[in-house]
Amino acid sequence: MADKFQNKYRIPSARHPNWDYGTNGAYFITICTKNRQYFLGECEKGKMRLSTIGAIVQGFWYEIPNHFPFIELGEFVVMPNHIHGILIVNKNGFDENIDIIAPVETLQCNVSTENKNEFYQKISPKSGSISTIIRSYKSICTKHIHAAFPTLNFEWQTRFWDNIIRDDEAFNIISQYIINNPLNWEEDRMFGEEMKPE
16 A cells, blocks of 8 residues: 555655665666657657757756766657656765765755654655656756746656666667657657647
8 A cells, every 4th residue: 555644645656666776777767748748849850959948958967977976878869748868877986975966956844753754764765866866857957947938837747767777788779769769759659749738
């Protein structure tokens, strides 16, 4: 049964329950815009033409290793309503307790009751994990997009999709899929899936 907090059910994580997402490995990440709206640009004749928002999203992806120095970037592409990228975690040579420079301000919680703190510790992403990195990435993108386009109702989909890449063959197949995504856009399951805002 799902955990409850403040008498509400918490949606279970989409992450693999038996995997430590802070451990070394390669991760295929997909992040969609809310309602899969085409905020990030247009794909025409197999090529992406990024909007300003798409350029912001692309720029901050390439910034990730500057804030999380144990991350290496694999292939990456911005599509009209989602992004695909590979993040490679390599903490060899890094102190496990390293202070990571996150690209967003730390959120402060003024509530200090013990039960709430224990609950949040259980459900919060661990420092240096893929979830922490994606949360910081989405947050800094959103902050800059809202500053540039204050009247635009840009949001990310609440969650993100990940695939733990198991071996070199899978890494190569996924890398090629990312590279070819613009060429295959009209066959993509997210093509034509733009939904109206709620």
